[in-house]
Amino acid sequence: MTDQSKSAVTLDRLAQLLDAYGGEPARWPEHERAAALQLIAANPEAQAMQRSALELDGALDTDVLPDVASSALRARVLEIPIRHPREERAAGWSWKRNWMFGLFALTPCVIGFVSGTLFMEPSSDVDDEAWDELAQVVAPGALSEELDLFDEDLL
Amino acid sequence: MSWSGAALASITWPNAGLSTTQAGAPAARSSSHPTRSSVNEPLAQDDVACVQRVGRGDQRAYRELVDRYLTAITRFALRTLGDRAEAEEVAQETFLRLWTSAADFEPHAQPKTWLYRIARNQCIDRIRKRRAHGEEVELQEREAGEDRPSSLLLRKQIAAQVGDALATLPERQREAITLVHYEGLSGAEACEVLSVSADALESLLARGRRALREQLRDVAKREGS
Numbered sequence: 001m002t003d004q005s006k007s008a009v010t011l012d013r014l015a016q017l018l019d020a021y022g023g024e025p026a027r028w029p030e031h032e033r034a035a036a037l038q039l040i041a042a043n044p045e046a047q048a049m050q051r052s053a054l055e056l057d058g059a060l061d062t063d064v065l066p067d068v069a070s071s072a073l074r075a076r077v078l079e080i081p082i083r084h085p086r087e088e089r090a091a092g093w094s095w096k097r098n099w100m101f102g103l104f105a106l107t108p109c110v111i112g113f114v115s116g117t118l119f120m121e122p123s124s125d126v127d128d129e130a131w132d133e134l135a136q137v138v139a140p141g142a143l144s145e146e147l148d149l150f151d152e153d154l155l
Numbered sequence: 156m157s158w159s160g161a162a163l164a165s166i167t168w169p170n171a172g173l174s175t176t177q178a179g180a181p182a183a184r185s186s187s188h189p190t191r192s193s194v195n196e197p198l199a200q201d202d203v204a205c206v207q208r209v210g211r212g213d214q215r216a217y218r219e220l221v222d223r224y225l226t227a228i229t230r231f232a233l234r235t236l237g238d239r240a241e242a243e244e245v246a247q248e249t250f251l252r253l254w255t256s257a258a259d260f261e262p263h264a265q266p267k268t269w270l271y272r273i274a275r276n277q278c279i280d281r282i283r284k285r286r287a288h289g290e291e292v293e294l295q296e297r298e299a300g301e302d303r304p305s306s307l308l309l310r311k312q313i314a315a316q317v318g319d320a321l322a323t324l325p326e327r328q329r330e331a332i333t334l335v336h337y338e339g340l341s342g343a344e345a346c347e348v349l350s351v352s353a354d355a356l357e358s359l360l361a362r363g364r365r366a367l368r369e370q371l372r373d374v375a376k377r378e379g380s
Contacts, residue, residue: 020360029342062314069226073243077250086212
């Protein structure tokens with residue numbers, strides 16, 4: 001029995017590895033490779049299994065497809081940057097790329113709008129009567145005292 | 156039972172033991188060589204830098220990636236679709252996408268698997284369109300000897316039969332075998348391209364290889380008789 005303390009690879013597991021990845025150790029998962037090789041070195045049955053897998057690998061290797069990328073294809077692919085220039089992207093605005101800048105630019109505007117809306121004092125030419133009517137519509141009863149105080153402050 | 160027949164046994168396999176990665180980077184040839192991942196690691200880092208430069212509009216970086224991956228991507232598409240013209244279109248679209256979308260590339264991904272995924276998605280779209288149009292999905296047979304050295308007739312015949320056997324595999328099994336066996340991707344890389352778990356990948360590979368073994372065993376018997 002081999003020492004497989006690091007990562008045990010049984011004969012069954014070796015069969016699975018050979019079935020899936022073939023007989024060439026470089027294709028096997030890295031973490032199981034050393035243990036699988038140890039098993040093969042020590043076990044004639046494992047060696048036979050690997051030989052059989054290598055035979056299929058060899059047959060598959062006959063079907064090579066060299067030069068599939070013709071020079072015409074290569075030329076067309078190399079023309080892509082010329083046909084699709086990138087100035088637009090470099091010079092143009094892109095929210096996706098510049099959202100931080102946009103956020104910084106918009107923040108003061110938003111703060112100004114919100115604070116203006118919430119804290120702006122009513123203009124002095126607002127008619128008191130109209131103001132009271134508005135207060136009644138917005139907060140009938142409950143806030144009337146606070147609004148009265150607010151009126152006093154205005155005065 | 157051993158699979159090899161007399162005809163196959165007589166062949167000197169050009170890449171016995173391991174095919175090249177055929178992607179520009181040589182894979183490890185035996186256990187005495189560095190492992191595949193350690194060989195490819197610096198290349199992967201360089202790929203990331205290249206894609207980032209492409210994202211900034213660097214045409215030289217784009218050309219480098221074309222040099223590295225055009226052949227592999229075209230070959231992958233050809234094996235998946237079985238049609239050279241379509242494979243070339245897929246390759247062009249893949250590199251167009253590289254050029255237009257490199258700025259959005261997430262550095263935690265691998266450029267190689269990213270490119271394969273783009274190509275694969277386009278292949279899937281084309282296969283779906285074929286199905287929608289009621290076209291035959293089976294891959295076209297490649298001519299025996301096309302693009303191959305003519306010195307060994309037997310080898311050419313076997314190669315054509317292997318190509319035909321591959322063409323009959325279900326799409327995902329063929330993709331898995333193409334990526335791992337022919338393109339030299341590691342299991343983890345192939346899982347990323349195919350969006351499957353390691354177990355699922357092993358299952359696809361094992362079923363595919365079993366089917367090939369079965370088909371090619373018959374071929375060997377015919378050759379021998």
